[in-house]
Amino acid sequence: MAEATGWRNLQVVDDWAADVEVFRGVPWGKAMMWIFLLSDTFIFTCFLTAYMTVRMTTAEPWPNPSEVFALEAFGVPVPLLLIAIMTFILITSSGTMAMAVNMGYRRRRGPAALLMVITALLGASFVGMQAFEWTKLITDEGVRPWGNPMGAPQFGSTFFMITGFHGLHVSAGVVYLAVVAWRVWRGRYEKQGYDIVEITGLYWHFVDLVWVFIFAFFYLW
Amino acid sequence: MAVEAQVPYQEAIEVHHPHSWVTKYWFSQDHKVIAIQYGITAIGVGLVALVLSALMRLQLGFPDTFDFIDPEAYYQFITMHGMIMVIYLLTALLLGGFGNYLIPLMCGARDMVFPFVNMISYHVYFLSVIVLLASYFVPGGPTGAGWTLYPPQAILEGTPGVDWGILTMLGSLAIFIVAFTMGGLNYVTTILQARTRGMTLMRMPLSVWGIFIATVLGLLAFPALFVSAIMMLLDKTIGTSFFMPAISSMGETLDYSGGSPLLFQHLFWFFGHPEVYIVALPAFGIVSDLISTHARKNIFGYRMMVWAIVAIGVLSFIVWAHHMYVSGMHPWFGFFFATTTLIIAVPTAIKVYNWTLTLWRANIHLTVPMLFAIAFVITFVMGGITGLFLGNVIVDVPLSDTYFVVAHFHMVMGVSPILVIFGAIYHWYPKMTGKMLNDTLGHIHFWVTFLGTYIIYYPMHYLGFVGVPRRYFANGEMAIIDSSVEMLNQTITVAALIVGIFQAVFIWNLIYSYFRGKDSGHNPWKATTLEWQTPETPPRHGNWEDKKLPTVHRWAYDYSVPGEEDDFVPQTVPQKAVQAEPQSAT
Numbered sequence: 088m089a090e091a092t093g094w095r096n097l098q099v100v101d102d103w104a105a106d107v108e109v110f111r112g113v114p115w116g117k118a119m120m121w122i123f124l125l126s127d128t129f130i131f132t133c134f135l136t137a138y139m140t141v142r143m144t145t146a147e148p149w150p151n152p153s154e155v156f157a158l159e160a161f162g163v164p165v166p167l168l169l170i171a172i173m174t175f176i177l178i179t180s181s182g183t184m185a186m187a188v189n190m191g192y193r194r195r196r197g198p199a200a201l202l203m204v205i206t207a208l209l210g211a212s213f214v215g216m217q218a219f220e221w222t223k224l225i226t227d228e229g230v231r232p233w234g235n236p237m238g239a240p241q242f243g244s245t246f247f248m249i250t251g252f253h254g255l256h257v258s259a260g261v262v263y264l265a266v267v268a269w270r271v272w273r274g275r276y277e278k279q280g281y282d283i284v285e286i287t288g289l290y291w292h293f294v295d296l297v298w299v300f301i302f303a304f305f306y307l308w
Numbered sequence: 309m310a311v312e313a314q315v316p317y318q319e320a321i322e323v324h325h326p327h328s329w330v331t332k333y334w335f336s337q338d339h340k341v342i343a344i345q346y347g348i349t350a351i352g353v354g355l356v357a358l359v360l361s362a363l364m365r366l367q368l369g370f371p372d373t374f375d376f377i378d379p380e381a382y383y384q385f386i387t388m389h390g391m392i393m394v395i396y397l398l399t400a401l402l403l404g405g406f407g408n409y410l411i412p413l414m415c416g417a418r419d420m421v422f423p424f425v426n427m428i429s430y431h432v433y434f435l436s437v438i439v440l441l442a443s444y445f446v447p448g449g450p451t452g453a454g455w456t457l458y459p460p461q462a463i464l465e466g467t468p469g470v471d472w473g474i475l476t477m478l479g480s481l482a483i484f485i486v487a488f489t490m491g492g493l494n495y496v497t498t499i500l501q502a503r504t505r506g507m508t509l510m511r512m513p514l515s516v517w518g519i520f521i522a523t524v525l526g527l528l529a530f531p532a533l534f535v536s537a538i539m540m541l542l543d544k545t546i547g548t549s550f551f552m553p554a555i556s557s558m559g560e561t562l563d564y565s566g567g568s569p570l571l572f573q574h575l576f577w578f579f580g581h582p583e584v585y586i587v588a589l590p591a592f593g594i595v596s597d598l599i600s601t602h603a604r605k606n607i608f609g610y611r612m613m614v615w616a617i618v619a620i621g622v623l624s625f626i627v628w629a630h631h632m633y634v635s636g637m638h639p640w641f642g643f644f645f646a647t648t649t650l651i652i653a654v655p656t657a658i659k660v661y662n663w664t665l666t667l668w669r670a671n672i673h674l675t676v677p678m679l680f681a682i683a684f685v686i687t688f689v690m691g692g693i694t695g696l697f698l699g700n701v702i703v704d705v706p707l708s709d710t711y712f713v714v715a716h717f718h719m720v721m722g723v724s725p726i727l728v729i730f731g732a733i734y735h736w737y738p739k740m741t742g743k744m745l746n747d748t749l750g751h752i753h754f755w756v757t758f759l760g761t762y763i764i765y766y767p768m769h770y771l772g773f774v775g776v777p778r779r780y781f782a783n784g785e786m787a788i789i790d791s792s793v794e795m796l797n798q799t800i801t802v803a804a805l806i807v808g809i810f811q812a813v814f815i816w817n818l819i820y821s822y823f824r825g826k827d828s829g830h831n832p833w834k835a836t837t838l839e840w841q842t843p844e845t846p847p848r849h850g851n852w853e854d855k856k857l858p859t860v861h862r863w864a865y866d867y868s869v870p871g872e873e874d875d876f877v878p879q880t881v882p883q884k885a886v887q888a889e890p891q892s893a894t
Contacts, residue, residue, distance in 0.1 A: 104508035129531035145566030244548035
């Protein structure tokens with residue numbers, strides 16, 4: 088179909104000039120999800136950069152995250168206990184998601200849907216624990232977005248804004264997973280294939296990865 | 309070895325056919341309808357901004373004459389004018405309008421890859437416009453913080469619209485960004501993954517390249533604006549201190565402490581500078597196609613043009629702080645940002661040279677689109693040169709916040725893209741409606757607009773040099789201001805009003821020609837690009853014949869090819885089978 092004259096038939100040039108598709112064999116939905124995630128990365132990067140900036144500009148001392156986020160277990164305060172559990176759950180959910188993708192491509196739609204539901208449940212429990220964490224901070228520690236007894240008001244404002252925005256992403260992901268799992272279960276993708284499971288997975292892993300950065304920058308710093 | 313030909317996935321798809329008036333004209337998934345919806349909404353809201361600028365000019369030209377313009381109203385005019393023009397008109401029209409219309413047609417696709425989301429994109433954009441215009445109906449009116457919305461003043465007592473206007477403005481921006489993201493994902497993905505066979509990246513018309521890179525910039529730059537809008541909303545509504553330092557206002561100490569106003573400036577300009585190129589790059593691309601088509605000559609240095617667009621896009625992300633030279637930044641930062649800023653002049657100059665060289669000894673047809681295209685090159689050089697002044701720290705500091713800056717950015721990102729938009733509308737209107745726009749009205753519109761902008765903006769450079777500050781409601785008896793300023797301001801105002809009123813000729817032309825215009829046929833400009841090769845004009849939903857997308861055999865610029873009968877060869881025409889092409893071109 089395409090002509091083959093001059094430099095145009097060199098393999099390298101053809102690849103770079105990309106006939107029809109730049110990413111060969113990649114469904115458009117997957118490409119679109121990657122691009123969306125790139126854009127979303129910039130949102131979280133701006134949030135985290137803003138957090139670091141106000142942490143530097145504020146004149147008041149920054150509360151010690153190890154103490155603020157400690158939980159009492161067997162009478163001993165354990166720093167970051169709840170956060171450790173939450174992180175573990177979220178990373179586990181990435182594992183079940185990866186298994187769901189595998190099952191999808193093997194066209195075993197029962198296990199694929201089941202694993203997606205498990206992933207969604209793990210995500211929902213993450214959001215639940217986050218709600219618990221927020222409640223504890225607000226009622227027990229007196230942290231508010233505009234101030235807190237331990238020091239810099241930016242501690243509360245960045246915490247609620249960033250974890251809140253991430254929590255919204257997780258919640259949206261739970262809904263997204265549930266919808267796709269339902270459709271997989273019903274056999275809606277039998278004809279077009281199970282790329283959608285991987286696309287959903289991309290989003291889920293992204294949300295997971297963002298949490299790792301929030302964890303590192305907010306709780307460990 | 310040639311790679312085996314791929315089959316575009318849209319070849320055999322069924323487009324979602326409308327069943328009723330509502331799904332055909334209002335909730336349509338056809339990219340062409342969505343494009344026209346974007347276009348009409350953007351032009352409509354742009355007319356509001358045009359009226360606002362006329363009101364500002366009335367005040368500046370004839371201070372103390374108009375009772376209904378008080379300082380508060382004036383600042384509200386400025387803010388709304390700037391924000392509407394930059395975001396709700398230019399961004400929406402160039403990407404939402406032309407992006408939507410041209411990408412599938414020029415790439416040989418049936419529609420965007422995700423038409424449903426594309427449809428939602430327009431309606432969310434429409435919502436953002438409604439929220440923005442609602443500013444005029446809330447208590448206190450719209451915000452008067454200036455389009456840059458710098459805190460702390462944007463959310464403190466004393467700034468107009470501090471109670472409600474700022475909320476509707478920030479909310480509207482956030483909604484707009486959601487809309488843009490939905491549309492932008494479609495544009496980028498369609499260009500990457502849904503071109504027809506033979507339409508390699510290096511055969512795409514430059515319009516598509518410009519829109520493509522601009523959309524990528526938008527997807528990466530708007531997040532910064534989104535984040536700053538959210539944080540300022542939180543500062544305003546629940547009293548967080550992201551951007552607010554400890555501050556007392558109107559003799560009262562406020563509850564804020566420890567925030568960073570500079571953080572806002574960085575976030576805002578990390579969006580704001582790429583935004584300049586989000587507007588400029590589609591204009592660059594479109595004007596390249598207009599010049600090539602109407603000069604009947606291939607674009608000079610196509611590959612250079614592509615790489616210049618890419619280079620400008622990359623560089624635009626590392627120059628933002630040149631908007632902040634007077635914010636007290638470290639001189640080394642200024643040095644860095646001045647350097648990167650001036651480097652942008654290199655790819656930009658390549659583009660200007662290539663436009664000029666395309667015109668060199670070409671068979672120039674002075675059609676209305678061509679007039680606008682040539683006018684663009686002139687105004688763009690003008691605005692670009694003053695950019696070199698302002699990019700240097702040492703020259704920028706005294707010129708900062710004077711009318712020189714106003715003249716610069718209006719020339720470079722106001723007048724220039726608008727001229728391209730006019731040219732593009734005159735050029736593609738026949739494809740959108742099947743009718744030609746009236747030529748006489750077009751000429752009147754062109755000459756008044758083009759000469760008028762010079763009378764408006766040329767003297768502003770002088771005003772800036774003598775030190776007239778921008779954003780002032782009235783200059784009063786300021787000792788530094790020369791007496792010549794008053795008359796110049798009056799001249800500018802008169803010119804601005806005339807140019808503003810003459811836009812009615814354009815609007816009238818759009819309406820009149822739709823009903824009474826001359827039939828255009830499929831390809832009135834004898835252009836090579838795919839959108840002129842559709843089986844129907846205006847193209848139907850799905851664009852091409854059923855189950856058969858066009859095949860592209862050549863680049864988009866085969867004009868006046870020696871040995872060809874016509875002076876143009878459409879992209880769909882196969883290369884001649886036997887032709888002794890020199891193999892050394894590798």
